[in-house]
Every structure is written in structure tokens, then in C-alpha cells.
Amino acid sequence: MAVKHTKRTEDYSKWYNELVQRADLAEHSDVRGCMVIKPYGFAIWEKMKDVLDEMFKETGHSNAYFPLFIPKSYLSKEASHVEGFAKECAVVTHYRLKNAEDGSGVVVDPTAKLEEELIVRPTSETIIWNSYRNWIQSYRDLPILINQWANVVRWEMRTRLFLRTTEFLWQEGHTAHATATEAREETSQMLNVYAKFAEEYMAMPVVKGRKTESERFAGAEDTLCIESLMQDGKALQAGTSHFLGQNFAKAFDVKFADKEGKLEHVWATSWGVSTRLMGALIMCHSDDEGLVLPPRLAPIQVVAIPIYRSEEEFIAISECFDKLKKEFKDKGISFKYDDDDNRRPGWKFSEYETKGVPVRLAMGPRDLANGKIEVARRDTKEKEILNFEGIVSYVEELLSEMQSGIFNNALDFRNKSIVEVESFDAFKEALKNGGFISAHWDGTSETENKIKELTQATIRCIPLDQKKEKGECVYTGKPSEGRVLFAKAY
Amino acid sequence: MAVKHTKRTEDYSKWYNELVQRADLAEHSDVRGCMVIKPYGFAIWEKMKDVLDEMFKETGHSNAYFPLFIPKSYLSKEASHVEGFAKECAVVTHYRLKNAEDGSGVVVDPTAKLEEELIVRPTSETIIWNSYRNWIQSYRDLPILINQWANVVRWEMRTRLFLRTTEFLWQEGHTAHATATEAREETSQMLNVYAKFAEEYMAMPVVKGRKTESERFAGAEDTLCIESLMQDGKALQAGTSHFLGQNFAKAFDVKFADKEGKLEHVWATSWGVSTRLMGALIMCHSDDEGLVLPPRLAPIQVVAIPIYRSEEEFIAISECFDKLKKEFKDKGISFKYDDDDNRRPGWKFSEYETKGVPVRLAMGPRDLANGKIEVARRDTKEKEILNFEGIVSYVEELLSEMQSGIFNNALDFRNKSIVEVESFDAFKEALKNGGFISAHWDGTSETENKIKELTQATIRCIPLDQKKEKGECVYTGKPSEGRVLFAKAY
Numbered sequence: 004m005a006v007k008h009t010k011r012t013e014d015y016s017k018w019y020n021e022l023v024q025r026a027d028l029a030e031h032s033d034v035r036g037c038m039v040i041k042p043y044g045f046a047i048w049e050k051m052k053d054v055l056d057e058m059f060k061e062t063g064h065s066n067a068y069f070p071l072f073i074p075k076s077y078l079s080k081e082a083s084h085v086e087g088f089a090k091e092c093a094v095v096t097h098y099r100l101k102n103a104e105d106g107s108g109v110v111v112d113p114t115a116k117l118e119e120e121l122i123v124r125p126t127s128e129t130i131i132w133n134s135y136r137n138w139i140q141s142y143r144d145l146p147i148l149i150n151q152w153a154n155v156v157r158w159e160m161r162t163r164l165f166l167r168t169t170e171f172l173w174q175e176g177h178t179a180h181a182t183a184t185e186a187r188e189e190t191s192q193m194l195n196v197y198a199k200f201a202e203e204y205m206a207m208p209v210v211k212g213r214k215t216e217s218e219r220f221a222g223a224e225d226t227l228c229i230e231s232l233m234q235d236g237k238a239l240q241a242g243t244s245h246f247l248g249q250n251f252a253k254a255f256d257v258k259f260a261d262k263e264g265k266l267e268h269v270w271a272t273s274w275g276v277s278t279r280l281m282g283a284l285i286m287c288h289s290d291d292e293g294l295v296l297p298p299r300l301a302p303i304q305v306v307a308i309p310i311y312r313s314e315e316e317f318i319a320i321s322e323c324f325d326k327l328k329k330e331f332k333d334k335g336i337s338f339k340y341d342d343d344d345n346r347r348p349g350w351k352f353s354e355y356e357t358k359g360v361p362v363r364l365a366m367g368p369r370d371l372a373n374g375k376i377e378v379a380r381r382d383t384k385e386k387e388i389l390n391f392e393g394i395v396s397y398v399e400e401l402l403s404e405m406q407s408g409i410f411n412n413a414l415d416f417r418n419k420s421i422v423e424v425e426s427f428d429a430f431k432e433a434l435k436n437g438g439f440i441s442a443h444w445d446g447t448s449e450t451e452n453k454i455k456e457l458t459q460a461t462i463r464c465i466p467l468d469q470k471k472e473k474g475e476c477v478y479t480g481k482p483s484e485g486r487v488l489f490a491k492a493y
Numbered sequence: 494m495a496v497k498h499t500k501r502t503e504d505y506s507k508w509y510n511e512l513v514q515r516a517d518l519a520e521h522s523d524v525r526g527c528m529v530i531k532p533y534g535f536a537i538w539e540k541m542k543d544v545l546d547e548m549f550k551e552t553g554h555s556n557a558y559f560p561l562f563i564p565k566s567y568l569s570k571e572a573s574h575v576e577g578f579a580k581e582c583a584v585v586t587h588y589r590l591k592n593a594e595d596g597s598g599v600v601v602d603p604t605a606k607l608e609e610e611l612i613v614r615p616t617s618e619t620i621i622w623n624s625y626r627n628w629i630q631s632y633r634d635l636p637i638l639i640n641q642w643a644n645v646v647r648w649e650m651r652t653r654l655f656l657r658t659t660e661f662l663w664q665e666g667h668t669a670h671a672t673a674t675e676a677r678e679e680t681s682q683m684l685n686v687y688a689k690f691a692e693e694y695m696a697m698p699v700v701k702g703r704k705t706e707s708e709r710f711a712g713a714e715d716t717l718c719i720e721s722l723m724q725d726g727k728a729l730q731a732g733t734s735h736f737l738g739q740n741f742a743k744a745f746d747v748k749f750a751d752k753e754g755k756l757e758h759v760w761a762t763s764w765g766v767s768t769r770l771m772g773a774l775i776m777c778h779s780d781d782e783g784l785v786l787p788p789r790l791a792p793i794q795v796v797a798i799p800i801y802r803s804e805e806e807f808i809a810i811s812e813c814f815d816k817l818k819k820e821f822k823d824k825g826i827s828f829k830y831d832d833d834d835n836r837r838p839g840w841k842f843s844e845y846e847t848k849g850v851p852v853r854l855a856m857g858p859r860d861l862a863n864g865k866i867e868v869a870r871r872d873t874k875e876k877e878i879l880n881f882e883g884i885v886s887y888v889e890e891l892l893s894e895m896q897s898g899i900f901n902n903a904l905d906f907r908n909k910s911i912v913e914v915e916s917f918d919a920f921k922e923a924l925k926n927g928g929f930i931s932a933h934w935d936g937t938s939e940t941e942n943k944i945k946e947l948t949q950a951t952i953r954c955i956p957l958d959q960k961k962e963k964g965e966c967v968y969t970g971k972p973s974e975g976r977v978l979f980a981k982a983y
Contacts (some may be wrong), residue, residue, distance in 0.1 A: 037560035
């Protein structure tokens with residue numbers, strides 16, 4: 004008997020939590036706020052990682068690895084950075100356990116107390132800039148273009164799988180430049196890399212924008228971001244790229260001699276995306292039946308299921324699918340033939356639907372006799388009976404069509420969900436439906452905070468490609484330089 | 494002026510430390526015992542990772558990710574495991590910092606004390622088996638074949654770059670099986686994967702063997718290992734694969750229903766290699782001039798250097814090398830054309846020699862006029878002037894010849910360094926020269942410890958493919974079932 008799953012319209016948040024577990028992506032661990040990423044979920048993350056890693060390398064970056072631990076005093080070196088990160092970190096105070104005297108297990112050995120506590124990195128600017136000090140003497144040592152794939156820890160009180168967890172996986176780029184211009188160019192370049200990845204691989208449309216001062220990264224002079232919209236009308240920040248100015252170079256005393264031999268502080272950027280993207284991917288496309296994965300990130304792109312009664316039928320159908328195996332491999336399409344005899348076809352259909360496998364092929368004895376095969380696409384749930392001959396090329400095109408179809412769907416939805424408002428009443432009314440609200444704002448943190456307090460909506464970003472348009476702040480009526488995007492957000 | 498570097502014969506350990514830094518592989522961080530893996534070092538590690546990851550996947554394993562933190566009580570659940578790991582771990586006791594009242598920075602917030610301390614994973618058996626309990630109900634859920642790439646922390650008092658650091662990177666496989674036989678087969682299979690990787694990619698010959706009881710992994714019933722020999726005659730354990738029996742299943746209450754519905758504890762294995770392999774790779778092949786890398790793991794396999802005076806010469810030579818670029822790419826050979834005008838050819842020659850780039854191509858105006866090119870191989874330092882025509886195919890073969898040449902050199906050295914001894918005097922005498930000492934041992938930990946105490950040599954392994962040969966223990970004279978390999982070790 005089929006288990007009843009929560010639908011998106013019933014309870015979006017419950018639908019998401021159930022789906023993450025149903026599709027075997029991740030689960031909560033016994034360690035508060037930390038998740039276990041299960042093999043199927045991790046396979047999707049690996050695909051994301053591989054694509055991003057290649058994009059980073061193509062833009063001249065190399066990977067490296069810096070320590071997990073940060074001496075407590077480093078955090079304090081950059082004033083706004085410590086404000087942002089000191090409040091939510093895991094602190095290592097001791098380096099040894101010993102047997103409890105009452106034999107009840109192990110206890111912390113009080114004699115093994117660290118002189119200075121170590122923080123499990125919430126982000127690595129401080130430890131990295133402390134290293135860069137020794138790496139940089141002259142302009143010849145610049146730029147430094149480094150990325151690191153790592154786990155980070157930010158103590159979170161309320162956690163949700165992928166979206167907000169105490170430990171998460173991410174990449175953090177940390178670059179050092181001789182000029183502010185070059186560092187700003189790097190900041191934009193990496194924002195564009197993220198946007199390209201989100202749109203072309205995740206099939207998720209994004210708005211490129213700039214954060215307001217109060218939403219900036221702690222220690223940044225400018226934070227660029229990509230913002231996406233989930234199906235429930237809430238926004239999700241999918242990636243950020245920061246221009247750090249000379250803040251960290253000053254905090255860690257990193258100077259270089261320019262061509263004239265003059266000593267200058269180095270200019271910095273940092274940029275990152277995390278396993279949060281998994282949450283975005285799931286919420287952007289999936290439906291009540293399960294995951295919908297864009298083909299370019301699907302660990303299994305095509306699954307084939309045999310339908311048979313006799314051993315003879317099974318052998319004949321298997322022979323057909325075996326032929327396809329090599330053809331798919333040659334085209335670089337990941338193909339799985341599920342010939343497990345312990346499961347019925349119906350169970351398998353439902354399993355791969357839940358897991359979002361883009362294309363499902365099925366073949367029964369009658370198809371076999373007629374040289375036919377059934378092709379079902381996950382996104383629209385359309386099924387067709389086609390000639391077996393030439394099916395691989397057909398599926399190849401179908402996958403590419405699905406990739407753009409999924410993107411266009413999300414784009415239509417996103418575009419329909421941007422509402423321009425001219426009054427605060429209209430603002431509040433529009434907010435009921437979710438989506439982005441494009442409104443004038445007077446540019447002050449005070450107004451921004453007030454609106455947040457009244458409506459829970461925050462300024463997601465000041466879009467980069469927006470036309471200049473003077474107006475009046477939707478809340479205060481004061482002059483505004485242009486519209487910004489508000490939304491409730493993850 | 495050339496800096497004088499320490500030679501291997503002068504001080505092997507100093508030579509190693511200098512080389513790791515000279516070749517830009519890694520450096521100590523300010524955090525005690527933690528290293529920074531620099532881009533060139535990380536690029537080698539990435540190549541290792543990619544190859545291993547593919548080998549794991551080919552043998553049916555998937556990647557997943559488990560939490561960094563382990564509740565303190567988990568460690569105590571498996572009795573010998575806690576003995577092995579409690580002594581050297583980083584303990585998280587608090588989850589927040591706050592501003593110091595005297596304005597001197599941040600201090601640990603005493604109100605944010607964890608109820609139960611968290612240990613930064615020294616290895617993940619406990620947290621993983623705690624998850625497996627919920628994943629396994631019946632024989633249908635088995636086997637579970639999972640690997641994780643992760644950072645781990647073991648508090649070390651004396652550290653050396655790559656060889657022994659407080660934080661290191663590794664992979665840890667954790668598998669669950671229905672039968673002891675299957676788990677033992679997995680243990681051997683993964684040992685063979687490691688041996689194949691070490692020999693075919695790292696060009697490092699290894700002895701496959703079994704650890705004695707006292708050298709076993711804490712919690713294992715059987716530990717298999719690959720042991721290699723460094724140029725200074727010291728052994729290095731390069732990888733281990735453990736048969737864990739039902740120890741962790743019992744500690745975490747993981748049972749499955751077999752086909753008859755009977756509940757049984759699950760059988761386990763775990764296996765791992767770490768960034769320690771980087772140390773092995775360096776010490777196995779490198780020479781006084783710098784790194785020697787086996788071509789299959791070299792981030793840059795071929796470097797090309799132009800030698801020119803005029804702009805005209807530079808352009809003509811660059812055109813030649815540009816032609817090669819595509820040809821190398823098509824063959825999957827990584828090629829770098831170093832046309833940096835700020836560095837002299839001599840500086841470049843020395844730089845790439847230090848970094849162990851296998852093949853160096855150079856071309857000057859005379860070569861250009863004659864249709865010639867200079868080819869220098871890093872391992873033997875031989876140089877040849879060859880026809881430019883057909884050079885890519887020549888280099889392709891050369892790389893493959895170098896790969897086996899480097900392996901054979903190391904194999905010759907290793908084979909010459911295994912000495913059979915029949916008396917304890919001969920044992921001590923042989924030990925002066927380093928290498929493996931093949932000797933009879935009475936099978937007791939007592940004798941093993943006594944020999945270690947007297948000579949610092951430990952039993953590296955009981956070789957797997959050794960012929961049965963009865964004899965007398967080299968120390969006690971008691972009966973022995975076969976020879977074991979002793980050595981001083983890293």
C-alpha cells in the first residue's frame with residue numbers, strides 16, 4: 004500500500020523534509036545540527052563539485068588546504084569579522100580524554116587544557132590571510148588565486164537538512180590582488196561563474212545583485228550574490244562573492260612591494276557556495292511525487308526496467324538493454340539497468356520517480372516483439388512508445404530538451420513572481436503571495452530593519468542589471484535611487 | 494647564487510623537510526601540528542584522490558559524508574577503540590564566544606557549555622556505525638559499501654609535514670556485510686586496491702602483510718597493511734585495511750534479519766589511506782636536486798621552456814610550442830609552456846627540477862633553425878637533442894618508460910634491502926644498514942616488545958605471500974611458524 008506523502012500545497016516545509024529523506028539524500032545525525040549526507044545525495048553534490056571545480060580551474064584558480072582550527076585570537080583581528088562569527092562557533096578547549104575514575108567511560112583530562120582555545124573554522128579568511136603574509140612580498144607574488152573545498156561549522160540553533168546545518172560542506176575561494184580594480188573584477192567574475200553554474204547546470208534562474216550594508220559578509224566592503232526563488236515563493240541566497248578591500252590585509256599585516264618598491268596592503272576577495280545548493284536544487288524543481296533533477300546533475304540520467312514473467316523473456320529483454328549500455332556510455336550518459344529480480348517493476352517505477360531520474364525506459368515482451376520501447380520523462384511525466392532502433396540518440400536529445408525545459412519552467416515561475424509595488428499596503432498585500440517584491444527604498448538600514456520587523460521580508464539584493472529609476476521609498480516616501488528586491492527568505 | 498641544500502646522505506630528515514618546502518608542497522601553520530597544503534602539493538594529492546576514487550567506485554563503493562563531531566560517549570562503546578583514540582583527540586566543550594569584558598578580544602562564553610563534549614573525529618567507525626543501525630534491517634540492506642573523503646584530527650606531540658600531523662586528510666571506507674567471509678574478502682580486496690595504486694601510480698613497491706596483534710587498529714580483529722621502504726632504509730605503512738568482525742555492530746547494536754529471519758550482528762570492515770602517502774611518494778623517489786614524481790601523478794608532466802634573445806626568436810619558438818600544446822592535450826598529457834619573460838631559462842630549469850616535472854623540453858634559435866628540440870628527463874637527468882617532428886609521440890612513450898623505470902629502481906632498492914637473519918646479533922648488525930629484516934619470531938607480543946625496546950625495530954608485517962617455513966625465533970629461540978618483516982619505521 005502506498006504511503007501518503009505530504010503535498011507541496013499542504014505543507015511545503017514538511018514536503019521538503021520528507022522528500023530529502025524519501026529520496027535518500029540526507030538525514031539528521033545524533034550530533035545536534037549535523038547531517039549525514041547519504042550516498043545518493045552525495046552523488047549529486049559530487050556532480051556539482053566536479054563542475055564547479057572545473058569552472059574554478061578554467062578561471063585560473065588552484066585548490067589548496069588550510070587548517071580546520073583557528074586560534075581564537077585570529078578571529079578578533081578583523082573587527083566586524085569577529086562580530087559576525089564569534090557568536091556561533093565550536094570551541095576546542097582540550098586535547099585529551101582519560102578514563103573516568105569511577106569506570107563510567109571517558110572524561111576530559113583537565114591537565115590537557117589548551118593555552119589558547121581553537122575555533123573550528125566558520126570560514127577561513129583569518130587563517131588564510133595569516134598564511135598569505137608569508138607568501139607575499141612583491142607584486143610578482145600576486146595575484147594568488149586559491150580555492151579550498153572544506154567542511155565548516157557554525158553553531159545553529161534551528162537547523163534544516165542542507166539549508167542550515169551546524170556543519171556543512173562548501174568551497175571558499177580566497178584571492179589576493181595588487182589593485183582594488185583587479186579584486187573587484189575577480190569578485191564579479193566569480194559571481195558570474197556561480198550564476199552560470201546555477202542556470203546552466205542547476206537549471207535555476209538567479210538574480211545577480213549586491214547586498215545592502217546590513218546583509219554584507221562580516222569583514223567585506225561589498226558583497227555580491229545570486230538570489231533564486233523557491234516554489235513556495237521564498238527566496239534563497241545561492242552564492243556570494245565578496246570584495247574584502249584591504250581589511251584582512253590590514254588585520255594580518257599583508258603588504259607587497261609594487262613595481263616602484265612602495266609597500267602597499269594587498270586587496271582581497273572571497274567567495275563561496277555550499278551544500279545549501281542541494282536544498283535549492285530540491286526546492287526549485289521537485290514535485291509531489293519526488294525529486295526532479297536537471298539531467299546535467301543527475302547521478303543516474305537514464306534507468307531501464309525490464310518487465311517480464313518468464314526467464315526467457317527476461318533474457319531477451321536484458322540483451323536489448325545490454326546493447327544500449329555501451330551506446331549510452333559512449334555518449335557520456337549515465338545509464339543504469341535495474342535487473343534486480345527481488346523488486347517488482349511498479350516498485351522500481353516509484354523508486355526512480357522519487358529519486359528524480361530524468362528518463363525511464365521500460366520494455367515488456369510485447370514491446371520486444373514489436374521492436375518498441377517505452378520512454379517516460381520525469382519532469383512532465385509524459386510517456387511514449389517508440390522504436391527501439393535509434394532510441395539512444397532520441398534520449399540524448401530528450402535529456403537536453405529536459406534540461407532547458409526545467410530551466411524555462413523555473414524561469415517562467417520566477418518572472419511571474421516578481422511584483423513591482425508603489426505603496427507599503429501593496430507591498431504587504433503582494434507579500435502574501437510570496438515572490439520577489441520590487442520596490443523603492445530610501446537606502447537606509449533603519450528603513451530596511453523596520454520593514455523586516457513589520458513584514459519579515461528582507462532586501463535580498465540590489466539587482467546589478469537594473470535600469471536606474473528614481474522614485475520614492477515604499478515605506479518612508481523618501482527619495483530612492485532605484486528599486487531593490489525584497490522577499491521572505493530561507 | 495645557488496642556495497646550498499642538504500643532501501640525503503648528510504641528513505635525510507632535514508633533506509625531506511627542506512624539500513617539502515622548496516618544492517612548495519606544504520608548510521607548517523601557526524596552529525600547532527596542523528599543516529597548510531600548498532597548491533602544488535594539493536595538485537598531487539588531487540591526482541591521487543581522483544585515481545583512488547575511481548578505483549573505489551569500480552569496486553562498487555559510493556561516497557557519503559558523516560559528521561565531523563563524535564559525542565564523547567560513542568568512543569567508549571567499543572572497549573579497545575577508546576583505548577586507542579581517547580588519548581589524542583581535540584575536544585569541543587563550548588559553542589560560543591563573547592566579547593571580553595576588558596575589551597581585550599573574545600573569550601569563551603561559560604554559559605555556552607555543551608552537555609556532552611564532542612570529539613573531532615580521529616576516525617569515524619563509531620559515528621558511522623551509529624547511523625548504520627538505522628539503515629540495516631534485513632540481509633537485503635547488505636552489503637553497505639561506503640567511502641568518505643574527510644579531515645581527521647589526532648593530537649600529535651611530534652609532527653612532520655605529511656607524515657604525522659594533527660589534522661590530516663584521508664579517505665575511510667566503512668562497509669557492512671552479512672557474513673564474516675564476505676567482510677574478509679572486502680578487507681583483502683581493498684588491500685589489493687591500495688597495493689595496485691601504490692605500485693602502478695606511485696611507482697612504489699609494497700609488501701602486503703598482516704599486522705601483529707599489538708600493531709592492530711584499535712577495534713579490529715585483523716589488520717592488513719601495505720608496507721613500503723624509503724631511501725633511508727626506514728619502512729612506512731602506506732595503507733591499512735581492517736576486518737572489524739562484529740565488534741562495532743555489537744557496540745552499536747546493529748543487527749540484520751537473515752533469509753530465515755534470524756537476527757545476526759553485522760560484519761564490518763574499514764580501510765584508509767591519507768595525506769601520509771604524499772610523504773611516502775616524496776621519500777621514495779626524490780633526489781638531492783628535488784622531487785622526482787612518477788609521471789602518472791605529476792600535475793605537470795611536460796614543461797616547455799623557450800630560450801631566446803630577440804622578440805622575433807621568442808615568437809618563432811612560441812609558435813612551435815603552441816603546436817605541441819594541442820597535440821599533448823589530445824593525448825591527455827598535461828603540458829605547460831612557461832613563457833614568463835620575467836624569469837631566465839636557468840631559473841626555470843632549476844624550478845621544474847625541484848618540482849619534479851618529469852619531462853622538460855627546451856628550444857633555442859639554433860634548435861629552431863635545425864628543426865630540433867632538447868628533451869630532458871627528470872629521473873635520470875639524461876638530455877637528448879631530437880627532431881621536433883614526432884616529439885609528442887616520443888614524449889608519450891618516454892613518460893611511460895619513466896613510470897616503469899622509477900618503479901623498477903625503487904623495487905631493486907627495496908629487494909636489496911630485505912635481509913634474512915638467523916641470530917639476534919645478525920639482526921642488530923643488519924639493522925644498522927636499515928631496510929627490512931626478515932626473521933623468525935615466536936609469535937608473542939612479549940618478544941615483539943622486547944625487540945622493539947632493544948632495537949627500535951618493530952614488526953612491520955607478517956607478509957601474506959610468504960612461504961611457510963618453520964624456524965626458531967631470532968630473539969628467544971622458541972619455535973616460529975614463519976618469518977616476519979622487522980624495520981625501523983616512520
